Amino acid sequence: MISRRHVLQIGAAAAIGVPATAVPRKKRVNGLPVPKSWKAVPFDLDRVTLAPSIFTEKRDRILAYARAYPADRILANFRAAAGLDTLGAEPPGGWDDATGNLRGHYSGHFLSLLAQAWAGTGEAVFKDELDYLITGLKQCQDAWAAQVGRPGTPPPPATWTSEGLELSGDGQYVGLPDATVDGLTQATVVIRLKINELRTWSRAFDFGVGPAVNMFLTVHDGTGPRFAITTSGSGGEQRIPVSTPLPVGEWVDLAVTLDGRVGVLYINGVAVGANPAMTLTPADLGAPKNNWIGRSQYGDAGLKAVVGEFHLFDRALTVGEIAGSTGNLAWYRFDETSGTTVADSSGRNWDAAVVTGAGGPPGPSHAGFLAAYPETQFIQLEQYVTYPAIWAPYYTCHKIMRGLLDAHTLTGNATALDVVRGMGEWVHSRLSKLPREQLDRMWSLYIAGEYGGMNEVLADLAALTGDRTFLTTARYFDNTRLLADCVAGTDTLDGKHANQHIPQFLGYLRLFEQGEGAGYRTAAANFFDMVVGHRTYVHGGTGQGEVFRGRDVIAGSIVGTTNAESCAAYNMLKVARNLFAHTPDARFLDYYEKTLVNQILASKRDADSTTDPLVTYMVPVGPGARRGYGNIGTCCGGTGLENHTKYQDTVYFRSARDDALYVNLFVPSTLRWAERRVTVTQAGDYPRTPSTTLTISGNARFDLRLRVPSWAGSGFAVTINGKKQRVRVGSDGYAGFERSWRTGDRVEVSFPYRLHVEPTLDDPGLHALLYGPIALVAKSASTAYLELPADLAGSVQPGPRPMTFTTGDVTFEPFFLGDTAAYHAYVRARS
Incomplete structure (x- = not known):
């Protein structure tokens, strides 16, 4: 018997001009043609129904969130950008708020969530909401089409003087790279300013993820400067206040040192305030992306000052060292004369970007454009404007296109294909005009050049429509240098932003499947082995501070609470699954299982909420780590919506x-x-x-x-x-x-489970305990590694609850339990 969902998928084939009778059912999977190179083929999502288990427990909590979510919130940013009525709806929030440079991405993930939920359950509520969203997005795309070619006004240029960068205090600030302070348990921040106006609460710097989690130095709190760090809002601030106002119109050197116990604030080399009872460090902030000079997480007045220098160190300097040292993590001299890039002289090459405010937005350059913001970010990327002045415009484009394509292939919505095809044509119109050298430079930009799986979605669009122009467009996203390295089997991943690159390789597999060259498949296979064999933690995750670390450096990369971004696991599973289709080998599924039953299950909290997805950003493995759940509007909040609705x-x-x-x-x-x-x-x-x-x-x-x-x-x-x-x-x-x-x-x-240990590649004395495929964690809030018997697998005893074990007063529990208790994924063998 053909289900209603199958009928709609056959209808989707007819909607693109392919007679349903000409497309045998076994030649398509989830609405897409089955590549001839596949030796193993997955089943449609609606062919596999999950029975009650931990997988349905996690899934059903996400489905409850999806059922309750107001559809107009998903459309709010799109409608506002296109000049349409938002119907009073607030945007999703987080990075998908009304002003963020990534707005629209969470909405794309939500489309995929609804499509997967309907394919997996058949509940009409999911398809009804999805159809409503597609109609709304088509209206936005039509509104943009009516504005094609409308000129805009450029933003004001950055003001460079012989003394440094002059911030106007009116929307201008400097954005530092994402991982600037990630994992730091000690730090020194030094900044040289000439303040033009002493504005209350304006920030010298502010690093964090929002007003509840940040560390900042305000130049004036009403009486004087103040440093503070918090993970629980203003009421939880650990502060260093000073009661004397800073001077206006003259240079002043400000410095803050943190060693995990004592914080000291210096003005012109003199200690003017201290807090000897500090317990928070930058590592406790998680993975802050809002790393700013001159801008406040709270939306306070902008800094009106000339910025002369900025230094960041990974230790607490002495008073004698502060004046003559240059930052080993960041050193900005602000000696540029034009442009919006601030060069990093520390050796890390983590350039900062000047955000100069918004000009008047232009209309689209070509019909088919659809985004939750104007085309400005795409234009600026072609001018090599860096993050965070812009923030991964093609990444956001991919999420929207992927969600639309999922809506078409999984539910048969023909309008979704019309919309995504128009977007693909718009992408081609922009990139086809650019030389290869310009594309290469764009894709090499940290964060700004991140494009998700644009090559994958364009290759899928080509397969669906038969229009091979989209394959040409997909190849514009070749990351040529890394691609060549991976074809040759040369490992150059160290220091690269993990999730910026992982989805590229799924796109390369899609290109290979459509006859675009065997090198694409070779690159993906070699890349997989570089990550899984050499950069994977016990729960299957990878990366520290969102960045690939050195080959075979596992113990050496466990720093702070920023290991194993959930997005990276989401995309690595996709690569493993696709490689298995080409070469059905259990090693791909061994990795898949390890990551699925540990990191992915653990990334969903075991609690009900219809207002918060309760998914993780990171799933850290450091001693005494805790998982932070929530993440509305973040990248991992988006992939988290999808992770738990496609377990089958x-x-x-x-x-x-x-x-x-x-x-x-x-x-x-x-x-x-x-x-x-x-x-x-x-x-x-x-x-x-x-x-x-x-x-x-x-x-x-x-x-x-x-x-x-x-x-x-x-x-x-x-x-x-x-x-x-x-x-x-x-x-x-x-x-x-x-x-x-x-x-x-x-x-x-x-398949009886047995206890066994997995040592880290670079430190055999540091190991993890597993029970069959299940990583076990020692429950402890200690931030030092626990020292336990060397024969850990032989020394633990069954615990009081199923699948728990004890040794001494330490209890081990399955990693997949979604709670917020402190744990140790690795312990040290007692000598």
Whole structure:
């Protein structure tokens, strides 16, 4: 029987001019053509239904959030930008607020969430809301089309003087790179200013994620300057106040030192205030992206002053060192004479950007444009304006296009295809005019040049429409230097922004699948091995402070609370899944399982909320780490919406010839394999129990291929209809059982969990404890590594609750428990 969702997907084929009868069902998956290069093919989301388990528990909490979310909030920024009535709706908030340079991205993720939710559950509420959103976005795109070519006014230029950068106090400030203060447990900040007007609460600097989590130095709090750091709003500030006002019209050197216990504020080399009871450091701020000179997280008055120098150090300097030292993490001399880039002289090459305020926005350069802000950011990117003056415009474009494409392919909404096709044509109109050298420089820009999976979505658009112009457009996003390195197998990832680059490789696979060259696939395969084999933590995550660290540096990269961005895991899973389609090998699914049952499950809090998605930004692995849940409007808040509404997408694959069924994950679920007229029901409570039972309904001959996890060892056992089977594991890591299957056949699979440790590559004495695929964490608020018996796997005893273990007074629990308690993912072997 064809479901209502299948009928709509067939209708989608007709909507693009392809007769439904000409597109056999088995030749498409989730609405997209199946590439000829795939040896294994996933099933449509609506072919696999999840049974009650931890996966449905996490999913259902996100679905409750989605059901309650007002659709007009998703459209608010788009309508405002296009000059339409917002109907009184507030935007989502966070980075998707009314003024942020990333607004629109969260809305794109929300489209994908609704499409996946409808495909997975069939609940009309999700499709009804999605259809409403698509109609609203089409209205915005039409409104932009009516403004094509309307000229704008440029923003005012930065004012450079012989003394430095003069900030007007009217929307002008300096933005420093994302990871400027990430993970610092000690720091010194030095800034040289000539204040033109002593404005109350104007900031010399302010680093944070908003008014509740930040550290700042105000030049005047009503009586004098004040330094403060907080993770709980103004009421939780740890302060260093000074009662004497700063001078106006003369140079003043301000410095703050933090060593984890004592904070000191200096004016012109003299200590004028101290706080000996400080416990907060920059590391406690998480991964702040609002790192500003001259701007306040609270929206206070802008700094009106000349900025002469800025230095950042990774330790607390002595009073004698402050005057003559240059920042080893950042050193801005402000000796430029024009432009909006402030060069970093520290050696890190983390240039800052001058934000000069907004000019009058122009109309679009070509029909099809759709964004939640004018085309200005795209124009500025072509002029090499750096972050945070602009913030990843093509990244935001990708999220919107991906959401629209998901709406079309998963629900059959034909208007969504019209809108996304127009966007693709607009992208081509801009980038086709640019030389390769300019594109290369754009994509090399930190954050500003981040483009998500633009090459992937454009290649998918080409596959759907048959218009190979979109493949040409996709290739404009080649990151040529890194691409060439990965084709050659040369590892140059150290220091690169992880999630800026991971989705590029999914796009390269899409290009390979459409005949654009084998090098694309080679690059993706080599990249995967560079990350998974050499830069992955015990829970499958990667990156520190959003950045890839050195090859085989695991222990050495565990700093502060900024390990393992959730977005990076989301995209690495996509790359692993696609590589498996080309080469069905269990090693890709071993990684997939590790990341899914640890980082992804852990990234959703085990609590109900209809106003907050309660997902993580980072899932840190440092001693005494805690997970921060919430993240409305952040990048990981967006991917978090999707992570928990597509758990079924990789449980089963089929061979391209429909003669084999791959059981990749032991997730309780029901598969409807329509091509073979077979239903497979998988029962159990994985990963909480180490067994599963598959029951067949229907008669067909095929090879049932069961993944034998790398952690299972010789304990993996299979019985068919009560008869124990000999398990032969092939070179692909799967055990095959080919036979003529009949209704009622029952396959029981056991994979007993065993305790084992995983040492870090660069420090074998620092290791993690696992129970089968499940990473275990020691519950402790200590910020020093716990020292436990060297034979940790042999020394722990079963704990008071299932899947818990104890040694001494330390309790280990599964990583996937979504709480906010402090934990240790790694412990040190006692010598």
